[in-house]
Amino acid sequence: MSTRQLEVSNRFQRLQDKICRALEDLDGKAKFVEDQWSRPGGGGGKTRIIQEGDLIEKGGVNFSAVHGELPEKIKSALKLPDEAGQFFATGVSIVLHPDSPLMPIIHMNIRYFEMTNGTWWFGGGIDLTPHYIVPQDAHIFHRFLKETCDRHHWAYYPAFKKWADDYFYINHRKETRGIGGIFFDRLSDQEGFDFDARFKFVVDVGKTFVPIYKYFTSLYKTADFTPEQIDWQMLRRSRYVEFNLVYDKGTKFGLDTDGRTESILMSLPPQAAWVYNHQAPIDSDEQQTLDLLKKGIDWVSYKEKETVDMDPDWV
Amino acid sequence: MSTRQLEVSNRFQRLQDKICRALEDLDGKAKFVEDQWSRPGGGGGKTRIIQEGDLIEKGGVNFSAVHGELPEKIKSALKLPDEAGQFFATGVSIVLHPDSPLMPIIHMNIRYFEMTNGTWWFGGGIDLTPHYIVPQDAHIFHRFLKETCDRHHWAYYPAFKKWADDYFYINHRKETRGIGGIFFDRLSDQEGFDFDARFKFVVDVGKTFVPIYKYFTSLYKTADFTPEQIDWQMLRRSRYVEFNLVYDKGTKFGLDTDGRTESILMSLPPQAAWVYNHQAPIDSDEQQTLDLLKKGIDWVSYKEKETVDMDPDWV
Numbered sequence: 242m243s244t245r246q247l248e249v250s251n252r253f254q255r256l257q258d259k260i261c262r263a264l265e266d267l268d269g270k271a272k273f274v275e276d277q278w279s280r281p282g283g284g285g286g287k288t289r290i291i292q293e294g295d296l297i298e299k300g301g302v303n304f305s306a307v308h309g310e311l312p313e314k315i316k317s318a319l320k321l322p323d324e325a326g327q328f329f330a331t332g333v334s335i336v337l338h339p340d341s342p343l344m345p346i347i348h349m350n351i352r353y354f355e356m357t358n359g360t361w362w363f364g365g366g367i368d369l370t371p372h373y374i375v376p377q378d379a380h381i382f383h384r385f386l387k388e389t390c391d392r393h394h395w396a397y398y399p400a401f402k403k404w405a406d407d408y409f410y411i412n413h414r415k416e417t418r419g420i421g422g423i424f425f426d427r428l429s430d431q432e433g434f435d436f437d438a439r440f441k442f443v444v445d446v447g448k449t450f451v452p453i454y455k456y457f458t459s460l461y462k463t464a465d466f467t468p469e470q471i472d473w474q475m476l477r478r479s480r481y482v483e484f485n486l487v488y489d490k491g492t493k494f495g496l497d498t499d500g501r502t503e504s505i506l507m508s509l510p511p512q513a514a515w516v517y518n519h520q521a522p523i524d525s526d527e528q529q530t531l532d533l534l535k536k537g538i539d540w541v542s543y544k545e546k547e548t549v550d551m552d553p554d555w556v
Numbered sequence: 557m558s559t560r561q562l563e564v565s566n567r568f569q570r571l572q573d574k575i576c577r578a579l580e581d582l583d584g585k586a587k588f589v590e591d592q593w594s595r596p597g598g599g600g601g602k603t604r605i606i607q608e609g610d611l612i613e614k615g616g617v618n619f620s621a622v623h624g625e626l627p628e629k630i631k632s633a634l635k636l637p638d639e640a641g642q643f644f645a646t647g648v649s650i651v652l653h654p655d656s657p658l659m660p661i662i663h664m665n666i667r668y669f670e671m672t673n674g675t676w677w678f679g680g681g682i683d684l685t686p687h688y689i690v691p692q693d694a695h696i697f698h699r700f701l702k703e704t705c706d707r708h709h710w711a712y713y714p715a716f717k718k719w720a721d722d723y724f725y726i727n728h729r730k731e732t733r734g735i736g737g738i739f740f741d742r743l744s745d746q747e748g749f750d751f752d753a754r755f756k757f758v759v760d761v762g763k764t765f766v767p768i769y770k771y772f773t774s775l776y777k778t779a780d781f782t783p784e785q786i787d788w789q790m791l792r793r794s795r796y797v798e799f800n801l802v803y804d805k806g807t808k809f810g811l812d813t814d815g816r817t818e819s820i821l822m823s824l825p826p827q828a829a830w831v832y833n834h835q836a837p838i839d840s841d842e843q844q845t846l847d848l849l850k851k852g853i854d855w856v857s858y859k860e861k862e863t864v865d866m867d868p869d870w871v
Contacts, residue, residue: 276833290832299832413811413820475827482828483821486801487811496728496802503833505728506798511831512790513797515824517605517614518591 242306242329249353249440250306250331254287256351256447257304257333261289263451264302264337267458268294273302278501283309284329288504292511296344296462300337301507306330311356312498326357332365333447334491336508337454342474343461345371345378346419346481348508349450350491351443361436363443364426367450368405370419372470372477373526374533376543378460379420382453383540386423389449393442398541401425406536411484416534418484473527475514482513557621557644564668564755565621565646569602571666571762572619572648576604578766579617579652582773583609588617593816598624599644603819607826611659611777615652616822621645626671627813641672647680648762649806651823652769657789658776660686660693660734661796663823664765665806666758676751678758679741682765683720685734685796687789688841689848691858693775694735697768698855701738704764708757713856716740721851726799731849733799788842790829797828 242250261273271294279285286305291297308329316325332352339346351365369382383402390398401423409418423446428439485492485508495505521527557565576588586609594600601620606612623644631640647667654661666680684697698717705712716738724733738761743754800807800823810820836842 292832299830301832413814413817479824482797483801486798499728502728506830507832509794509830512827512829514827515614515821516826517607517616517822518818 242308245436246306246329246331246355252440252444253306253331253333253351253353253447254304256444257287257289257302260333260335260447260451261291261302264291264297264300264454267455267462268296270295271297276503278504280307280309280501283307286501286504288501288507290507294340296339296341296458298338298340299511301335301504303332303334303504303507305332305334305504315494315498321356321360322358324358325360328357329355334508335450338478338510339461341461341464342372342466342470342477343464344457345369346478346510347450347454347457349447351447353440353443360429362427362429363439364428365443365446366401366405366422366424367446367453368409368419368422368424369453370477370481371530372474374420374530376533376540378457379533379538379540380543381456382420382422385449385453385456387541389445390423390442392445393438397425397442398423403537409484410536411480411488413487414480414483416480416531417536418481418534420533420538420540421536472514475512476516476519477530478510478513479515482509485509557623560751561621561644561646561670567755567759568621568646568648568666568668568762569619571759572602572604572617575648575650575762575766576606576617579606579612579615579769582770582777583611585610586612591818593819595622595624595816598622601816601819603816603822605822609655611654611656611773613653613655614826616650616819618647618649618819618822620647620649620819630809630813636671636675637673639673640675643672644670649823650765653793653825654776656776656779657687657781657785658779659772660684661793661825662765662769662772664762666762668755668758675744677742677744678754679743680758680761681716681720681737681739682761682768683724683734683737683739684768685792686845687785687792689735689845691848691855693772694848694853694855695858696771697735697737700764700768700771702856704760705738705757707760708753712740712757713738718852724799725851726795726803728802729795729798731795731846732851733796733849735848735853735855736851787829790827791831791834792845793825793828794830797824800824 265272271291273289273291276288284307286303289302291300309327311328330352332350335349337347347369349367353363355361367386387398390401402421405421405424406417408424409421411418492505521531580587586606588604588606591603599622601618604617606615624642626643645667647665650664652662662684664682668678670676682701702713705716717736720736720739721732723739724736726733807820836846
């Protein structure tokens, strides 16, 4: 590995360690179990799984650093010239399925990609899939992300927020996977940015993950929920499965390149349910959630509706 | 509709009716609920769903007859010339997820496709996904199919059995979806066959469905099962989800052409579970099932192993 490759992959591994420790603290019961694996073509990874916790029902924090030949199919999909040489890719990827239907599903990924010919880029993002969308929470979540982005460039948040809206879209349901977040890819030396600036940003995104999850844990870890809310959670989880298996490019890339299936599919929920033609009751929290699974909602500017002034003299 | 289109779609609808009645009899508790739908581009269908029965936990028997313009993308995937004109497609499609883990999941599909320029073909098949593979059952199932095929042409069964093995394969798991069955597509006027011969064969496949399901019902409907067997069923169902969302061409075609999502995804199980890196115990029924999820097993020639002759004089 080159110095740069070592620098990025070490930093990512340290993030994995810190995040796992923080999540074990938040959970209070379950511990991560690690599987180290190596890739026949070169490199390997550490898959860490937490299951049946007080907070997290099933979750994974994956680290990998792999290298080798890129299949022709992928080389052309990435629009890389034949002489680009071998690839190196390292990343951290997290998906947490909480026990409580009141807690959101969260996903974070940061990644670095390089070719022998010097081509390099970063990608990643954080997005949230609440089983029940609470607008005030969505507002706070997006403010976390905007503040992280704004520390690096004012144009990041609006661009990457839109990217997430477009990416996490379940076309056959005509709904977004959740309330989006930020998503970005191929951040390289465009527009005056350099490697250090991009690297710092991506690490900062990684560091934003724990405070966000802590915030939701403090709100919902001990809150009571009903069996009906669990039913709804199972239904929302099935939509998560549909997105990941039908649309997610990372999943497709992994399965197409004979990646380690159990590490790739750790993103899938512990269970999910499909009910034919489910209809949420009018005016229910479930229906409100469906109504908010839309692209383009400006969550940062969202404000709690003020109490309507009921004029007593009106009648 | 032309006379031929009417003839095929009426026959298919009659099959749907008969199959639904037979399944309600076998179930004894649940009844089908019908949703009629029409397609904005032309045609429509009848989706019939049965849920929470004594035998069937969730199942669907779909009929559709649709027509109109074919998206450019699909036209080229089907290798149809530009001047092929409009399409007409009609079919019956069934997936049943039984309540008992001892009963297999079953899938049947028969379909007819036609273009204005005169191009036509039939497709379809029946395949079985037992949660627990019992070799003797697999043998009987394949004999049902072979007998149906042999009534029409001696070459059908071996060709369509192999086609099913290749088609129902979950590459990222390196396992077949179940024990296969028969699968065929684009059966037209090749090699001296005519429309009537192909049509009769496809209807015969459709008529083979109920006797097969009756056979398994008689064996397993009232047999006891354990909570551990339900856990295993949930795991096998998750593989069914993976196949249908990642590989199944019919599902992809439907989702890509903005088909009716609830009718397309009626094939998904009522629930499914994903356990990280699940390992079946050595010598268990679960492990035996995994060992038999392979292509190329000659189930028709399978015979119960005879008792090994333990020579008492050997020592």
